[in-house]
């Protein structure tokens with residue numbers, strides 16, 4: 001049987017609790033960033049007519065539904 005004092009038990013309990021919270025925090029942050037990048041990739045800003053629309057296709061050149069010009073997909077960031 002492992003002998004452990006009350007002070008070591010409290011210290012171990014705090015360390016394990018903080019490590020668990022840190023792991024959950026990092027996991028949720030990674031999921032949030034992945035979701036934000038997916039949303040930003042689907043949003044298109046037309047540089048000719050200035051409209052914003054959403055396109056979920058995988059093509060690099062997208063046709064604007066308003067003016068018909070071709071636009072490149074924005075990489076990263078919000079507009």
Ligand SMILES: [Zn+2]
Nearest residue numbers: 046049064067
């Ligand atoms: Zn346009």
